Every structure is written in C-alpha cells, then in structure tokens.
Amino acid sequence: MPAGFPVEGFRSGREYRAQPGDIVITTYPKCGTTWVQHIVYLILHEGEPLPAGRSMTEEIPHLEEVGREAVERLPAPRCIKTHLPFDMTPSHPDARYVYVARNPFDCAVSFFHHTRGFVRLYDFADGTFDEFFEYFLAGEVDFGDYFDNLVPWFAHRTDDNLLFLTYEQMKAAPAEAVVAIGEFLGPDSSRAVHDQVALERIVRHSSFDSMRKDPERWSSKRPDGMPEFIRKGEVGDWSNVFTRDQARRLADKFARRAEGTDLETLWPDILAAARA
Numbered sequence: 001m002p003a004g005f006p007v008e009g010f011r012s013g014r015e016y017r018a019q020p021g022d023i024v025i026t027t028y029p030k031c032g033t034t035w036v037q038h039i040v041y042l043i044l045h046e047g048e049p050l051p052a053g054r055s056m057t058e059e060i061p062h063l064e065e066v067g068r069e070a071v072e073r074l075p076a077p078r079c080i081k082t083h084l085p086f087d088m089t090p091s092h093p094d095a096r097y098v099y100v101a102r103n104p105f106d107c108a109v110s111f112f113h114h115t116r117g118f119v120r121l122y123d124f125a126d127g128t129f130d131e132f133f134e135y136f137l138a139g140e141v142d143f144g145d146y147f148d149n150l151v152p153w154f155a156h157r158t159d160d161n162l163l164f165l166t167y168e169q170m171k172a173a174p175a176e177a178v179v180a181i182g183e184f185l186g187p188d189s190s191r192a193v194h195d196q197v198a199l200e201r202i203v204r205h206s207s208f209d210s211m212r213k214d215p216e217r218w219s220s221k222r223p224d225g226m227p228e229f230i231r232k233g234e235v236g237d238w239s240n241v242f243t244r245d246q247a248r249r250l251a252d253k254f255a256r257r258a259e260g261t262d263l264e265t266l267w268p269d270i271l272a273a274a275r276a
C-alpha cells in the first residue's frame with residue numbers, strides 16, 4: 001500500500017460488501033484507471049466533464065484509501081476504484097467490474113514517473129529508471145507485483161460481470177471503448193453511448209488533451225519540474241527508456257507468469273519487440 005494511505009482505510013475497505021449495481025474500476029496502477037474513471041463519470045453525467053475545482057477521488061473514491069463507510073455513503077450507483085488483486089476485491093455477481101490492463105513496459109515507465117513525482121511520499125525524486133526497474137521487476141512497488149494483479153483478473157475476463165479492456169485497445173479505438181463501457185454498464189448507459197452527440201462529447205472530454213486541462217481534478221499538484229499525472233499517454237514509449245537487457249528480463253518474467261494462459265495474446269507485438 002502507498003505510504004500515504006491510512007492503514008485503517010485498507011482494513012475497512014476490504015470489509016466493504018459489494019452491492020448489486022456497484023461499478024468497480026479495477027486496475028494495476030498506471031494502466032489507465034483515471035481515464036476509465038472519467039469515461040464512467042461522463043457516461044453517468046450525460047457527457048458533462050468533471051468540472052475544474054472538483055476531484056475525481058470525491059466522485060469515484062479509491063476503496064482501499066477511504067474505507068467501507070465512505071463508500072457506503074455514496075449515492076447509487078456506487079462507483080469505486082481499486083488496485084486490489086482479484087481475491088481481495090469485494091465481489092457481487094450483480095456488481096459490474098471494469099478492468100483495464102496495460103502492457104508492463106509502458107506501465108513501468110509511467111509508474112517510475114508517478115513515484116518520482118510524489119516527493120512527500122517517497123524519497124525518490126532523484127531516483128533513476130534503472131533503480132525503479134529493479135523494484136518493479138521484483139514486485140516491490142506500491143500494490144505489489146504487476147502480474148499478481150493481472151493474471152487472476154485476466155483469468156476472469158469472460159465473467160458476465162467483468163469488462164476486460166486494454167489501454168492499447170482504448171488508445172487505438174477510443175469511441176469503441178466508450179461504447180463497450182456504456183453497453184456494459186446497463187440500459188441507461190447503453191442509450192447514452194448510442195446517442196451520437198453524447199458519444200462525441202464523452203470521447204472528446206475523455207481525450208488525453210482534454211484531461212490534461214485542469215490536472216488537479218485527478219491528482220494533487222506536482223512539484224515544479226516533475227511530470228504531470230496526465231503525462232504522455234502513449235503506447236510504446238518504453239522503447240526509448242528500457243535497455244535491451246531490461247526489456248528481455250521483463251519479457252522473460254512475462255513468459256514465466258503467462259505460462260498456461262493466453263496472456264501473451266494481449267500484446268504480441270510489444271513482447272516481440274522486447275525480445276528482439
């Protein structure tokens with residue numbers, strides 16, 4: 001857990017009993033959580049973006065930060081975010097779970113900048129990617145090992161109450177992702193995303209460029225010189241950061257953790273590039 005999260009929030013968050021109708025956005029950190037939070041928010045608010053001065057964490061709080069009581073006070077449908085692994089996430093067959101996966105290479109780079117930027121939480125403002133990579137590979141980062149999160153959620157990807165998306169697929173076809181999320185969330189949301197005007201608004205307001213505006217909606221202000229929370233938003237930037245050896249070591253770990261699964265089908269090109 002991040003050092004800044006109260007222990008009590010974690011303990012109490014795990015006691016939350018999911019309800020029918022709950023919408024749970026579940027991810028490993030840096031995989032597109034905030035983007036999907038805003039899409040869900042937009043779908044539920046007729047395409048009106050989260051206004052400047054408001055914070056996403058008030059609208060769609062982080063379960064293991066705020067704890068059970070805060071979530072129980074939310075109006076229906078309760079929308080929450082979590083980075084908990086599958087077997088710790090409050091489960092209900094009539095709650096809806098939207099999982100977003102991102103390739104571990106770009107995730108690691110994004111996580112590195114994230115960790116550098118929270119100067120009060122981590123003594124890592126001057127940390128290097130080489131240092132962070134070793135922590136990431138060992139799973140010794142906030143919320144634990146990337147694969148411990150991804151592998152079990154992926155195994156449930158065809159569950160009726162789970163929509164499994166990838167960041168890369170959302171980047172390639174954002175409108176399709178918005179429609180898939182809307183259809184998954186129920187009849188009212190489905191109607192919203194099938195209205196062309198509303199769909200266009202949702203896609204526009206959830207775009208990278210729109211979300212870069214008023215960044216304090218998503219995260220506390222970053223110190224000068226540190227990257228913004230909505231930072232680069234690209235697929236494949238890892239190849240400018242990783243050494244050959246780092247790419248191969250992470251691809252090797254991927255292969256070990258993917259054994260017996262179809263996980264490699266998510267990012268065949270990226271894995272091939274990492275092994276080249």
Ligand code: A3P
Nearest residue numbers: 030031032033034035110207208230231232233
């Ligand atoms: P980068 O650091 O690679 O830019 P999370 O919300 O899970 O912490 O994920 C953050 C990552 O998602 C960051 O990646 C951020 O820039 C990216 N992101 C946030 N909003 C986005 C959007 N609308 N489109 C594309 N990427 C977005």
